[in-house]
Amino acid sequence: KNASKRLPPGSLGLPIIGQSLSFLSAMRKNTAEEWLRDRIRKYGPISKMSILGAPTLFIHGQAANKFVFSCDSNTLDSQQPSSISRVCGKRNILELSGHDHKRVRGALLAFLKPEVLKQYVSKMDEEIRKHFEMHWHGKKTVLAMPSIKTLTFNIMSSLIIGVEQSAKRDILLQLFQQLMGGILSVPFNFPFTRFNRSLKTSGKIRQILEDLIGEKRAALEHGTAFPQQDLITTLLSLRNEDNSAVLTDEEIIDSAIVIMIAGYDTSSVLLSLLIRLLADDPSIYASILQEQAEISKNKASGELLTWDDLTRMKHTWSVALETLRMTPPVFSMFRKVLKDFEYEGYLIPKGWQVMLSTSMTHMDDSIFPHASRFDPERFQNKASVPPYSFLSFGGGARICPGYEFARLETLITIHYLVNRFIWKLCHPGISFSREPFPLFKDGLEIEIEPRTPL
């Protein structure tokens, strides 16, 4: 056979199931990195397998990451399980490609870019303080992970769809939690399946968002809302040269659903990991407290944080980035193969998917020296992190547009946490399973004490 027509080494396993069950079980046991390491030992950094219903090319290394993130979108594009498009809508950003993807992404960034988000620091600050005052102060123990999930949802709700503290927001939180339950499920739409429940919930959320769009459009027309009030008003206000809308209502609804999902679970994982780290490591806790106390020292009681304050939280953000390196919430990324291509002499057929592992890259000693050592100094100087090697926010045309949003909410939350509380884990040494995002089985239960009175 012609060398250029060889398929990569490895096995596609059993029909349909392939290696899915063993991979998902490793994810749950938090040993997926070992699982992939074993493959690399056996087959090298390029191999084939079959997971999540498709033949898969697994590639590892900085050059592999560069290849995937800079590949043209006619060859490789976003790959999502079909349950996601059914639940989130077929015009959501993850499903769009080429020009449509660029247009919707550009529209989202009109709100998510730093120049706009900097105006929302005080709004996030109020939301975060209120959360701690209502749910943490006066308590002896807290289930930190669910509590932080509620917090990040509330921040998203208030800034992204403009729904602030109200019965409607509580309903939306419940609906989104139900939606998440079936978003990564086998898409069989029979009564009582997780998928069926998610689809029904998605219908209810869409109705609420449709009504919201109607209210916001009217408010913009009457001048009682302003264009950059939240993401939805921003999207409704974007116009082409001929005054036509840049996004359809369907695209606005689908994008809002995806953004709410993409934004709140990932950020809550990062914050939960930080809460565990700071409980476990007194020296990191002390170094963060020192930076944060320095910032509060110059503020009057009750004064809100500003954008400038956040730019001074460099060490805290380095600790967060190092946490994301050691435990990336998104373990691996997938791309769909849209046409045959050749990779390192192997044929990769149309219809396959390509998988990259973030964790494997982050734990590669040739990229991050002494990779298993927690060292926030690596991120003090951005230039010292080699390109295509820090993948927690992805890369290329689909790199996470929520980076700045996540940075702001993380820094403000950590500021109030360390200034106001001392905490320890109720179950030291507690680990998490990946479902697919890291989930602490005990809810990350902590014992808390106030550091300063309110």
Ligand code: HEM
């Ligand atoms: C610590 C927090 C976060 C992490 C670790 C994270 C991680 C990621 C990753 C890895 C991707 C790329 C996936 C791929 O290429 O297959 C991504 C995409 C995305 N993220 Fe985030 N994210 C975070 C927060 C957010 C927030 C707060 C928002 C919204 C406000 C957001 C919105 C999105 C969207 C819309 C995409 C899809 C982009 C596209 O397809 O062009 N993310 N995120």
